[in-house]
Amino acid sequence: MRIHAVPVLTDNYVWLIEGDQRQCAVVDLGATEPVLAKIAELGLIPQAILLTHHHADHTQGIAAFRAHYPVPVYGPSTEAQTWVTNPQVDGAVIDLPHMGSFEVWLTPGHTRGHITFITDGAAFTGDTLFTAGCGRLFEGTAAQMLASLDRIATLPDATYIYCGHEYTADNLRFAQFVEPDNQSIARRAAQMTPMRLRGEPSVPATLAEEKQTNPFLRIRTPLLRQAIEKFAHQYLSDAQAFGVLRRWKDEFDGLPPLSFK
Ligand code: ZN
Ligand code: FE
Numbered sequence: 001m002r003i004h005a006v007p008v009l010t011d012n013y014v015w016l017i018e019g020d021q022r023q024c025a026v027v028d029l030g031a032t033e034p035v036l037a038k039i040a041e042l043g044l045i046p047q048a049i050l051l052t053h054h055h056a057d058h059t060q061g062i063a064a065f066r067a068h069y070p071v072p073v074y075g076p077s078t079e080a081q082t083w084v085t086n087p088q089v090d091g092a093v094i095d096l097p098h099m100g101s102f103e104v105w106l107t108p109g110h111t112r113g114h115i116t117f118i119t120d121g122a123a124f125t126g127d128t129l130f131t132a133g134c135g136r137l138f139e140g141t142a143a144q145m146l147a148s149l150d151r152i153a154t155l156p157d158a159t160y161i162y163c164g165h166e167y168t169a170d171n172l173r174f175a176q177f178v179e180p181d182n183q184s185i186a187r188r189a190a191q192m193t194p195m196r197l198r199g200e201p202s203v204p205a206t207l208a209e210e211k212q213t214n215p216f217l218r219i220r221t222p223l224l225r226q227a228i229e230k231f232a233h234q235y236l237s238d239a240q241a242f243g244v245l246r247r248w249k250d251e252f253d254g255l256p257p258l259s260f261k
Contacts, residue, residue: 001100005201006038011166012057019098023047027124028164029061048096051075052126053114059083079113109145110135122160123152130163131205133171134216142243153217157208168202174249175215178227184212219245
């Protein structure tokens with residue numbers, strides 16, 4: 001299995017999963033043309049679309065793509081029903097010949113019905129777990145997102161995290177701000193500019209690296225927890241600490257805080 005990145009829109013990634021006989025599956029479809037071009041360039045034959053959630057930057061390329069390749073769309077069973085042809089519930093397994101099997105995990109938080117696709121050595125996390133960050137809480141609660149990230153964190157450390165956006169450099173600025181003494185974060189942040197100047201995606205990253213550098217996977221580490229509780233002026237449960245960290249980042253990014261429970 002080989003995985004190719006197709007950058008689309010401002011900072012979205014469409015992922016092409018290549019099988020051993022030129023089959024491919026497409027993960028999310030925020031745009032059509034660049035994906036069709038990459039498929040033609042690689043000589044791939046699309047077999048399926050895997051959709052993580054309903055937002056436009058992940059779905060608006062689907063209709064035009066399916067006019068060229070009328071393949072099934074495996075996606076959430078509780079959202080995105082305009083596009084999903086094969087709704088998937090938590091724990092379902094999708095077998096794609098020559099590409100492997102993909103387990104579906106319901107990972108709510110960013111949206112209520114967001115799903116993550118898990119295959120051998122890779123997780124397609126959409127806007128749930130980002131490299132060095134996590135999605136905004138648009139529909140779900142902090143407790144839901146924390147549970148989703150905790151579950152993804154049970155995967156083997158060598159698992160590669162393929163997320164929906166190129167946000168790593170921005171996310172690391174916040175990570176450095178909340179964990180100024182974390183050398184792993186500092187090292188990772190220093191790699192970002194040269195990497196992006198070479199035109200390389202900063203995605204995927206291993207789960208091991210995420211555990212060292214992603215504050216949203218680290219709310220139980222004492223120093224970060226102290227920083228969060230200092231920001232909130234009180235002791236917090238795990239879910240509360242997670243929610244405060246998420247709101248802190250929303251403010252850090254210059255956006256008004258989102259309400260959270
Ligand atoms: Zn989204
Ligand atoms: Fe998105």
